[in-house]
Amino acid sequence: MEEKSYKEYLEHITTFIFDVDGVLTDGSVIITTNGDMLRTMNIKDGYAIKTAVNKGYNICIISGGTNEGVRLRLKGLGVKDIYLGAHNKIEQLNDYFNKNSIKRENVLYMGDDVPDYQAMKMIGLPCCPQDAVPEIKAICKYISHKKGGKGAARDVIEQVMKVQGKWNGNYDAKYD
Known part of the structure; x- marks a missing residue:
């Protein structure tokens, strides 16, 4: 049986996790003299992310x-x-799904490292940045050409919204 292209999943995505x-940041931290990272x-x-929220997509962060x-x-x-503070991401994922009646097949989850592995195996479209660890790349249906913290989230959001006809025409959106 032939594996579906990741593009076949895009039109059904309602939720981004x-x-x-390593995904929204490049994974590096600067540690100040008082210990702040x-x-x-x-x-x-x-x-x-702001555009997706404004267009009615569900956005969830699990870190x-x-x-x-x-x-x-x-x-x-x-x-x-x-x-x-999510150290067992499956617990938070299940909580989020139950509270919001979300179907796993309508979810795109972007993670980059071993703590994301089990949760990513539970959803419809697991994705990762270009610089994710090999174990995560092995289970992903899409690997972004962008690195974590360098536009990988934009890459997947924009692809989904373009396929669904929701990306363009938002040039006057308020943005922080």
Whole structure:
């Protein structure tokens, strides 16, 4: 039986789930003298997330990290479902699905490392950045040409929204 192209899944996606470190960031941190860990996020990823929220897509963040600055940034983009400190991502994934009556086949999950593995195996369209670890790449139906924190989230959001005819015509959107 021939494997379907990832493009055949795009028209059915209603929900995006993203890890943070290594997906929305490049995975590196700057540690300040008082121990704070600073991350950078790609502004184009942010624009795509905000656009998807505005167009009615479900966006969920499931991350092992606990940085409240990350939560503030994502809330500022309109993301309501943010699970930080998630060390068993299946638990948060099941909680999110149950609360929102989401079908797994309508979900695109982008992760980059071993903590995402089990959760990614449970959904319709597992994706990863170009620089994900080999174990994650092996289970993905799509590997972005972009690295984590360098537009990988924008890549998948834009592809889904273009296939569904929801990407263009949003040039006057308010954006932070």
